[in-house]
Amino acid sequence: MELVHDVTQWMLNWAASPYAPLALFIFAFWESSFFPIPPDPLMIAMAVAAPELALIFAALATVASVSGAALGYLIGRRGGRPIVHRLFKPQKVQAAERLYQRYDVWAVGAAAFTPIPFKVFTITAGVAELNFKRFMLASVLGRGGRFFLVATLIFFFGPTIQNWIDNYFEYLTLAFLVLLVGGFFAAKYGGAYLTRREVAHEAKSPKLPAAD
Numbered sequence: 343m344e345l346v347h348d349v350t351q352w353m354l355n356w357a358a359s360p361y362a363p364l365a366l367f368i369f370a371f372w373e374s375s376f377f378p379i380p381p382d383p384l385m386i387a388m389a390v391a392a393p394e395l396a397l398i399f400a401a402l403a404t405v406a407s408v409s410g411a412a413l414g415y416l417i418g419r420r421g422g423r424p425i426v427h428r429l430f431k432p433q434k435v436q437a438a439e440r441l442y443q444r445y446d447v448w449a450v451g452a453a454a455f456t457p458i459p460f461k462v463f464t465i466t467a468g469v470a471e472l473n474f475k476r477f478m479l480a481s482v483l484g485r486g487g488r489f490f491l492v493a494t495l496i497f498f499f500g501p502t503i504q505n506w507i508d509n510y511f512e513y514l515t516l517a518f519l520v521l522l523v524g525g526f527f528a529a530k531y532g533g534a535y536l537t538r539r540e541v542a543h544e545a546k547s548p549k550l551p552a553a554d
Contacts, residue, residue: 350383357387366399367406374410374460374481375417381407382492389493393500400493404486411454411464411481418468426469442470447480454484 356365366388370381385403389396418426442449450472453463467477 350379353379353381353384354387357384357391362388363399363402367402370403370406371410371413374407374464374485375414376461378459380460382489385489386492386496389496390500393496396493396497396500397490400486400489403489404482407454407460407485407489408478408481411460411485412478414461414464415468415472415474415477418465419471420468422465422469426466442467442472447472447476450477451480451484454481455488460485 353365353369356362359365362384366381366384369377369379369384373380381403385399388399447467450463450467453460464481
């Protein structure tokens with residue numbers, strides 16, 4: 343938790359820098375493929391400082407995040423399988439791929455909108471060989487919906503939101519950290535639950551006799 347807090351504070355320090363838009367692009371891009379911290383705190387800080395540019399920052403974060411998602415997909419498609427097999431048992435990897443085949447890109451779209459670590463889904467989507475065009479569409483809808491929702495609120499209620507954030511910044515930071523850590527646990531234990539359910543479903547399914 344302390345490490346996440348320190349990294350988040352380091353990220354927020356870029357908000358006052360003239361290179362803030364570039365930093366936002368880089369963080370959003372990295373987060374979709376390997377960086378552990380979402381770019382939301384930096385985007386919010388930048389948008390609160392300049393509400394008239396909030397939608398532009400959201401567009402920048404969306405483009406960067408979706409581009410990073412494409413990289414994560416490529417990592418999973420070209421070289422992610424050996425890495426995944428080192429981290430998880432082969433049975434779990436196969437079950438995860440079957441889940442993607444059943445639920446397709448809806449899993450990606452949901453992860454893109456929630457605090458669940460997005461890179462987990464971008465890389466495994468490549469391993470599962472999901473349709474790339476639909477994967478990108480789900481990423482755009484999920485990431486764009488997430489960033490533009492926050493940016494729109496700041497755009498229309500900038501001063502009010504800024505005062506509210508100033509008064510409750512510590513609580514917001516704590517809530518963000520709880521959501522972030524909760525997202526990691528959800529990805530871990532939720533995936534394990536779905537895997538067990540998938541295996542149980544296959545065990546109950548009748549098997550067709552082999553053809554002569």
